[in-house]
Amino acid sequence: MNDLSISLECIEEDERDIVGGKGYALAVMRKAKINVPLGICITKHAYDAFVEDTGTLGRILLEFNRTSLKNMRWEEMWDLSQRIRTLFLTTSLPQKMAKTLGDIVHQKFQDRAVVVRSSAIGEDSKDASFAGIHESYVNIRGASSILDHIKFVWASLWSDSALLYRKKLGLDIETSSMPVVIQNMIVGERSGVAFGLDPNNPKRAIIESVYGLNKGLVDGAVEPDRWILDRLSGKILSYEPAKERKALKKTSEGVALINLSSEFVDTPPLKRDEIDEIFKILNKTESLFGSPQDVEWTIRKEKIYVVQSRPITSGKEIRKDERTWYLSIRRSYENLKGLEQKIIKVLIPKIVEEAEDFEKVNLKKLSREELVNEIIRRSSSFDKWKKIYYSDFIPLAHGTRLFGRIYNDSVRPKDPYEFVELLLGTDMLSLKRNNLLIETAKAIVNEPTLIEKIKSGDIGDDLKSMLGQLSNSSLYLYDIGETKEEVVRLLTKMAQQPLHKSTRDSKKILDLRSKYFSSFPKEERKWALELLELARRSWRLRDDDNIYLARIESQLTRSIEEGKRRLIDLGLEFDDSIPRDEIIFALQYRIIRSYNAKKSASKKEFEEIKPRQLIGQPAGPGLAVGYARVIRDREDIFSFSSGEVLVCDAIDPNMTFIVPLSSAIVERRGGMLIHGAIIAREYGLPCVTGVENLMQLVKTGDKLTVDGYLGIVTIDHRHAVDNE
Incomplete structure (x- = not known):
């Protein structure tokens, strides 16, 4: 052993703090004769030396001093993690360290494919057993690429997920560190996970299995077959086959989701004796670590390899936590493509249809009882679409983040947001609306007398058509009929002043595209193009969804404002903070109940x-x-x-x-x-x-x-x- 690395079989019990949770667990299993792939651990000393010797630690501290973490939204945490990641990607290993580590990984692995995994201090421990917090990379070959991916894993110490769970993980800017595990990659024909204890029923254990790589199961792209076992005896209590069996397989371009041949479609991925052997592994790991384990495994040539074991978390503390929602919105490429089709073909037509239905209603002609029902109908619609906004529209934004991540990893720009330049110019609804405003403003400039005509309601057909489009809720500008003077004032300013226009530097864009595509091998460039196109659509839809939701909200607001007007006509007194439910009650019973009025924040x-x-x-x-x-x-x-x-x-x-x-x-x-x-x-x-x-x-x-x-x-x- 040297300070920078140690083989798994040489790790001792008192070295957990320098090899991390995953490395230690693999070493314990390997010594207990569980079949664990050959590997080494890059110790915390390597991470510590890198951030100190290169000045990276100081720059990380500067990033954290911008804004208090406790006040950051999850989107800001993603931005912060990307800036820190860029620091790692654009900073070279010190020469001596690069030589030492390069020699070690070359001697150990030659040109064989390896897996490079995080093993943070405390990771996979009983108090901090979270999946997906830090990074793992598969199918990495060659010393140079392995050293690059060590830095990727180091950067994931400050991933957005880790920042969300920083207290639980004990993450400290100045003292936290990141050991790394490197192992021979086992390309399994079948893979899966096993739980020594069902979090929902302590008398049961669970085994899930898929054909192909485990990544398909972990990412949710492949549905597993599932066996429920008696936790004490291993007896199979129930079996639930996958509705549709597919497999994530290794290809020359990376990995791909494939359809299985008929031979496998109708055959469970595990035989009974394999289920029994996996159950024995669950019992053995529980005995080794003192608690039920979540074990990840793969089968190659009828041999079961254990690639990870960590304590099972009950999930009670975080089941309804906003942090788990954030982790759930991060989607794989395949998942994002399916989500995009759902949004374009199903959700957008439905939300537009509902908004148009509301727009047809003349609220002023409704009776008081009809208005109450209309407010309730619109409230229900808005609440429903707000939930869909969080469950479907926001997750699609991960297409942009996924592209940004891959762009930065491949191109290594000094600006972590350079990738955004390739996403601009996607014909967003908000830009369409602004362009229409500018056209209307130009019409006013060309005929100054129109200002007075608009104010008096006497306008020509062309301008009337433009204003009609502006008042259309699909473009979401305040109703022209109710805010005529305000809109005229705005249009006048736009007509008289130079405006910022949405422009793009075509040469710069071509250069960035060239730089992006040239960072991929030729056989991967088709996929790189598909990812870019998905990101551009994700960028546009992520902004357009605000317009679509606002269209529903505006119709709810109109009904509420009409309700307030009716209450005033009834002689009832209230302030602008009156809640929606109280407006409905007051319209029904002609009385204002007491409610908590919102107070302005103290200055x-x-x-x-x-x-x-x-x-x-x-x-x-x-x-x-x-x-x-x-x-x-x-x-x-x-x-x-x-x-x-x-x-x-x-x-x-x-x-x-x-x-x-x-x-x-x-x-x-x-x-x-x-x-x-x-x-x-x-x-x-x-x-x-x-x-x-x-x-x-x-x-x-x-x-x-x-x-x-x-x-x-x-x-x-x-x-x-x-x-x-």
């Missing part, structure tokens, strides 16, 4: 805080100077002037039409794939997101310098008068 704690600089996340490159317009309500939106910096809690679809007037965007909410960041990139605007306490610290009229490269907002001059 006292921020009155004396006047920072010169605010730190957030860089979400759109560029530098701009302008006066702040803080958006809190509808009036602020239509008061927006050309060249102002758009400052808001979070951009939503009802305000993106002022983006072409903006010089920059600053948001309290963070993330590279939130609506505001996407639109800012499309228009080439500097954008900073994830600025804590933004709405309390910046006021309309403050002069700001927005640095979208570094994620810094400088308050150059504070406005003397509070316009808000």
Whole structure:
């Protein structure tokens, strides 16, 4: 052994803290004569030396000091993890370390395919047994590629998943480390997982199996056959075959999901004696580690290999945790393609149909009882689509993240968001709406007398058609009939001022495409193109879904506003914070019950805080100077002037039409794939997101310098008068 590596068979009990949970478990099983593939562990000393000697640790600390982790949304954590990952990918191993590790892996594995897996300190322990937190890579060949993937695994110590579970994992910026396990890859004909204890029934054990690689089962791309066993005797209590047997197989281009021949389609992947042998392994691992185990295994040439064992978690602590929802939205490439088809062919037509149905209803002509029913109908629809938004639309955004991850791993750009340039220009609904506004503004410029005509309601057919399109909820602008003067004011500003246009540098895009495709072997470039196209559709749909959901929400809002108007006619008093359910009750019984009115957040704690600089996340490159317009309500939106910096809690679809007037965007909410960041990139605007306490610290009229490269907002001059 040296400080940097140790063979699995040489790991001693007191060395767990330097080889990590997975490495230690594999060593224990190997010594107990369980069939574990040959391998070595790259110790924590290698990680520690790398981050210290290259200055990477200091740069990680700087990234974490931008924003408090406890206030980060999961999208911001993904951004943070990508920036840290880029640090690892673009930083070379120290020369001496590269030579030592290169010689070790070459001597041990030659040109054989290997698996490179995480083995973080505490990983796969009883207190921190989570799947999918850190990275594993299969089918890696050659010393150079293995060393690259060691860095990939090191970077996954700071994955978005690990950041979500940082307290449970005991993740500490300065002291946490990442050992790595490297093993011969066993390409199994059949694979699976076995649970020594069913989390839902302590008297049972479970075995699941698929044809091909285990990745198909773990990713959810292949449905397994399942056997329920008596935990004490191993007797089979029930058997549930897969509805459709497929297999994930190794190919020359990586792995592919294939249909099985008839010989295998009708045959379970495990024989009875194999089930018995796996059950014995479950018992043996439970005896070795002192608790029921979750064991991953594969079968090659009738020989069972155990590739992982970790304690079973009951899931009671995190079953309803938002963190588990986030982990569930990360999808495989195959899963994303199926989800995309569901959204395009089923969900979007349905949500558009419902919105159009609501738009046909003349709310003013409804009786009070009919209006109550209509509000309930629209409330139910909005609640339903909001759930679908989280279960289907948001997960599709992982297509963009998956592409970004693969682009960064393959191309190794210094800018972790360079991949976004290949996603722009996808004909989003919000851009269509903005282009229509600009066309309408141009028509006004060409005929100035139209301003007065619009105000008086006397407009020509061409402009009437344009305004009719603007008022259509599919483009989600406020109803023209109710906000005529505000819209005219907005159109006038757009007509009189130069606007930011959605433009692209075609040469730069061609260069980036060339760089991306050339990073793949020729046989993989077709797949690389398909991934790029999926990411572009994911990028567009991830923004369009806001418009679709807003279309339903706007119809709910209209019915609620009509309900409030009826309550006023009845002489009932209430404030704007009256809940939806209370409006329904008041319409039914002509009485306002007491309710908890929303109170404005106190500004006292921020009155004396006047920072010169605010730190957030860089979400759109560029530098701009302008006066702040803080958006809190509808009036602020239509008061927006050309060249102002758009400052808001979070951009939503009802305000993106002022983006072409903006010089920059600053948001309290963070993330590279939130609506505001996407639109800012499309228009080439500097954008900073994830600025804590933004709405309390910046006021309309403050002069700001927005640095979208570094994620810094400088308050150059504070406005003397509070316009808000």
